[in-house]
Amino acid sequence: MAEEIKEEPKEKTDSEKRKEEYEELKKQNDSVEEELLRREQLKAKIALGGQSDAGQTPEKPKELTDKEYTALFLKGEIDPLK
Secondary structure (H helix, E strand, C coil): CCCCCCCCCCCCCHHHHHHHHHHHHHHHHHHHHHHHHHHHHHHHHHHHCCCCCCCCCCCCCCCCCHHHHHHHHHHCCCCCCC
């Protein structure tokens, strides 16, 4: 019977372990930086895209006639105590 030769896994040296840890941390850091950049670009796009409320005048509520007010009051859509 042929004996199988098993190679024992070599233990990594401290410098190899540190290098792997460095590479992993670098990947994580890069992904965080990409996410921050994406968020900054999104905020800028919203601010410049006309979706922000800055500089806009609020719409005035429509003034109701007495008949319209009474109809909404009877439906329960208007609370006169507010």
